[in-house]
Amino acid sequence: MTEITDISDSSAKSKFVLYWGDMGSQWGVNRSVAQIHALLFLSEAPMNAEQISEELGIARSNVSNSLKELVGWRLIRRVPVAGDRREHFVAETDVWEMAMLIAKGRKEREIDPAMRAIDICVKQAVDEPGLHPVALSRMQEMQDFLVTADRWSDQMLNVPKSKLSMLMKMGDKVLTLLKIGGKKTD
Amino acid sequence: MTEITDISDSSAKSKFVLYWGDMGSQWGVNRSVAQIHALLFLSEAPMNAEQISEELGIARSNVSNSLKELVGWRLIRRVPVAGDRREHFVAETDVWEMAMLIAKGRKEREIDPAMRAIDICVKQAVDEPGLHPVALSRMQEMQDFLVTADRWSDQMLNVPKSKLSMLMKMGDKVLTLLKIGGKKTD
């Protein structure tokens, strides 16, 4: 168990793990999960739960659960290692693939439930006599927005990652190419 | 204070507020903040802190802090009401504008700190003798990705919202227009 008091004393690798873990919390992912992910992301070889537990100094059980969660996100996967019956794990190392997996997960967890909720509200709102018309139209605008965003993200998440990266690297050139460029002519 | 036990008994408006609050938690925003935002979003007139506190049944102090947070995100703003010295608030009601404000906030809170962290790591990693080359290159790929994503989001967040909505409504038509369409030719 590596006793670390000051992050500035640590290796680049541990720093990355530590920062990533911290970022995770900011993000809504818990620290252990994020740290394990970071560790596997930097690792050149598959690791088993015990190695992870030792290297990060977090409880074996905690590692087990975190690994399960990461597998659920498909950010890591099990790999068999010859002559060792313990399960080993490797991370998805393509950063674009990672980003898409995360985006997909977030969409499922954030946009989809929002859509379900707003559908219920709008459905009830349209034939509720007491409701102020302003409130109704705001709900409908929100619904419309969510539908658009939902469709859009579905489409974008099906674009092969190489093209997505191209698109993003083009940046606002896309806009001029589409002849809708121009500056702040809102 | 409206005692509500079952969400299905409530008006469309309260349902929206309740769901939105719940969604907020999923999202990383706390419930009070999300509920207040929802309430103001549906409200046809400016509201003061006390009205909000009563209508939602949450403590006055809590409302005060939540309002401050929402103002920070620019999702709501103070408006003066003639003949009343209390502060009143209205929400941004354009959903696209809202979405952009939220995206901007998230970028600042999520991408920017990640970039700062990774810069530190990479800087140290390049001249750290013991570090495995695989780890170094993974860090660099991540950095490269973050820089790209950062630039892209800066550009997109400066596009006027009308054009953004157009772009999203076009969806994958953009790809074919750019002649990079095609299906899964990754």
Place this chain on the structure above:
DNA sequence: CTTTTATTTCTCTTTCTACAGAAATATCCG
């Protein structure tokens, strides 16, 4: 079948966060 080793589930403790209510501060009016 028994022993050893790996993994998961369970429970308890610790840590954080949300939030209420009280206290303090600021603002406005007569």
Place this chain on the structure above:
DNA sequence: CGGATATTTCTGTAGAAAGAGAAATAAAAG
């Protein structure tokens, strides 16, 4: 200035989440 009203800051608490360690289960080897 003094009283009233509005707002913010402070403090304590309840509930949720994270994580450790033990107990239970599963899998493999001999």
